Amino acid sequence: MRISEHPPSSKNRSELTRQALLDSATRLFGKHGFDATSNRLLAEHAGVNQALIGYHFGSKEGLYEAVFEHIAERLSSHLAPVLLPIESELQALTGGERDTAKSDVKKRCVNAISTLLENYVCIINFPEFEDSARVIVREQLDPSNAFEIMWNKVMHKYMTALTLFICLSKGRTAPDQSDRLMSITLMGQVLVFRVARASINRHMQWEEPHGADNLEKIQLLIRSNIKKILD
Amino acid sequence: MRISEHPPSSKNRSELTRQALLDSATRLFGKHGFDATSNRLLAEHAGVNQALIGYHFGSKEGLYEAVFEHIAERLSSHLAPVLLPIESELQALTGGERDTAKSDVKKRCVNAISTLLENYVCIINFPEFEDSARVIVREQLDPSNAFEIMWNKVMHKYMTALTLFICLSKGRTAPDQSDRLMSITLMGQVLVFRVARASINRHMQWEEPHGADNLEKIQLLIRSNIKKILD
DNA sequence: GTCTATAGTCGGATAGAC
DNA sequence: GTCTATCCGACTATAGAC
Numbered sequence: 020m021r022i023s024e025h026p027p028s029s030k031n032r033s034e035l036t037r038q039a040l041l042d043s044a045t046r047l048f049g050k051h052g053f054d055a056t057s058n059r060l061l062a063e064h065a066g067v068n069q070a071l072i073g074y075h076f077g078s079k080e081g082l083y084e085a086v087f088e089h090i091a092e093r094l095s096s097h098l099a100p101v102l103l104p105i106e107s108e109l110q111a112l113t114g115g116e117r118d119t120a121k122s123d124v125k126k127r128c129v130n131a132i133s134t135l136l137e138n139y140v141c142i143i144n145f146p147e148f149e150d151s152a153r154v155i156v157r158e159q160l161d162p163s164n165a166f167e168i169m170w171n172k173v174m175h176k177y178m179t180a181l182t183l184f185i186c187l188s189k190g191r192t193a194p195d196q197s198d199r200l201m202s203i204t205l206m207g208q209v210l211v212f213r214v215a216r217a218s219i220n221r222h223m224q225w226e227e228p229h230g231a232d233n234l235e236k237i238q239l240l241i242r243s244n245i246k247k248i249l250d
Numbered sequence: 251m252r253i254s255e256h257p258p259s260s261k262n263r264s265e266l267t268r269q270a271l272l273d274s275a276t277r278l279f280g281k282h283g284f285d286a287t288s289n290r291l292l293a294e295h296a297g298v299n300q301a302l303i304g305y306h307f308g309s310k311e312g313l314y315e316a317v318f319e320h321i322a323e324r325l326s327s328h329l330a331p332v333l334l335p336i337e338s339e340l341q342a343l344t345g346g347e348r349d350t351a352k353s354d355v356k357k358r359c360v361n362a363i364s365t366l367l368e369n370y371v372c373i374i375n376f377p378e379f380e381d382s383a384r385v386i387v388r389e390q391l392d393p394s395n396a397f398e399i400m401w402n403k404v405m406h407k408y409m410t411a412l413t414l415f416i417c418l419s420k421g422r423t424a425p426d427q428s429d430r431l432m433s434i435t436l437m438g439q440v441l442v443f444r445v446a447r448a449s450i451n452r453h454m455q456w457e458e459p460h461g462a463d464n465l466e467k468i469q470l471l472i473r474s475n476i477k478k479i480l481d
Numbered sequence: 482g483t484c485t486a487t488a489g490t491c492g493g494a495t496a497g498a499c
Numbered sequence: 500g501t502c503t504a505t506c507c508g509a510c511t512a513t514a515g516a517c
Contacts, residue, residue: 033500051392054285058493068502073494075500153391159448160384161282166448178453199454200471207442208435214445215437217390217397222409223430240431247478264482289511299484304512306482484517492509499502 037075039065044086049153053083087158087165090151091172094142098177101138105131105180112187121190128188129249133242135181136209140238143213144229152213178202188249205248208241268306270296275317280384284314318389318396321382322403325373329408332369336362336411343418352421359419360480364473366412367440371469374444375460383444409433419480436479439472 043065047056058079062069076082108131112124142148158166182202186194212219212229220227229237274296278287289310293300307313339362343355373379389397413433417425443450443460451458460468 030500036500052283052285052388054283057491059491068500069493070495070502071500079493156445157283157388157391159446160388162448170449170452174449175452178449182453196454196467197471200467203442203446203450203453204439204471204475206446207438207440209438210442210446211434211438214387215390215434215441217393218401218405218409219434221401221406222413222434223427236427236431240428240435244435244479248475261482267482288509290509299482300511301484301513302482310511482517484515486514486516488511488513490510490512493507495506496504497502498504499500 033075036065036067036071039067040072040075040082041086041089044082045090045150045154048083048086049150049157052157053079084165084168086154087168090154091168093151094148094173097142097148098138098173101134102176102180105135109180109183113183113192124190125188125250128184129246131184132181132188132205132249133245135177135184136205136241136245137238139206139209140212140234140241143209144234144237146228149213149228156214178206181205185249201248205245208244209237212237264306267296267298267302270298271303271306271313272317272320275313276321276381276385279314279317280381280388283388284310315396315399317385318399321385322399324382325379325404328373328379329369329404332365333407333411336366340411340414344414344423355421356419356481359415360477362415363412363419363436363480364476366408366415367436367472367476368469370437370440371443371465371472374440375465375468377459380444380459387445409437412436416480432479436476439475440468443468 040061043061044056047061047064058069058072061079061082062072072079072082076085108127112119112127143152155169158169178199182194182198185201185205186192186198189198191198216227219225223233225233271292274292275287278292278295289300289303292310292313293303303310303313307316339358343350343358374383386400389400409430413425413429416432416436417423417429420429422429447458450456454464456464
């Protein structure tokens, strides 16, 4: 926790500076990558002085890691209301209930998985998460410490839940490698819409960015594919 | 076509230099990206003098584009023996044959799609294509001229064939937007194994690089998913 | 074709005034 | 906390010897 030695107005400005730098960094690192983004450009885009990167984040790398902390928080709070009912559903299916009909379990699992992945479709496609998603993809191509932050704070929980539902939908209770592999192919169907957007826009003859109607078509197809794969 | 004004031994060395630079560039641009890779490192890795980048490719950017030409050729020649029977199958299904049983058409389409995607699994996972795939993914995150090369020379043909088979498997003859969207989700199931490898290695508790047994498990799952989705 | 040496530019970091 | 000015290292490109 940072301790301000200045009057409130100064404290507010400080926070504004931090936010402006974090937002610009997310955008520019996402669009062009870490090395292609200079501190000068970063500062200009944020409307602040270049020296403030050093002051607030220690270095360019410090800013980069702060971006991941920031993204992890935003994603967590976006996912929290989705994961809450999902996790109580998990508890209900694994321990809390007895004699649930098999077909009912499967149906509820498929529903939970659809919910998780439709939400992922939003994260991948919403403009507000676009840059965050790009930063994460870049980081995975050449992982550093920043990837640890992301995996531990957000991804791990999400992938574990997804895998467990897949396992339960097959009538088992302990996930194995085949369940994990399945969770990856399901994720891939969504992830591709961020990663291969250049190809997709050509192939679909879409213009940037995808409209809301496209989003809905994607979600419908994903839901339909999940049902066919898991039923 | 480059005209050599030197004896054969010199010509050979020139070609070796070009190849060494292209290989190193594919590897390093793929691993770290264009901006994070310096000409010095590139030359050192290739075991040649730094000034030769300028001589052979004009500039660093020239080398970058040459990498895409190179990759496009390698991918094309890898895919050629796969696409040849696929395209004659396409002709047979669209025009050459009459009164083919509907169920037979579907089966043959699903087979063709599986062939295409299993080959894609190889491209994504084979060490010899690893760096090429990474370079392409990076390029898509921030497309430049180089992406045009890739799309026009390789991707377009591949995606068109995939989409057409999907369309035929549904008993139609002219592909629509839903067929194209489906082709993307199918591709995504494979692409994810390159793009999200950092997450996958964690989730699967695999070590780099994937072994041949893992490759086979992936192919089996992809084939099974395709069958379920399209049947 | 290859190499050495260097010109010219731009990068991240920071000292010190306010 | 912010800003100006500046240091110094790393970068790409290229001139010129071989």
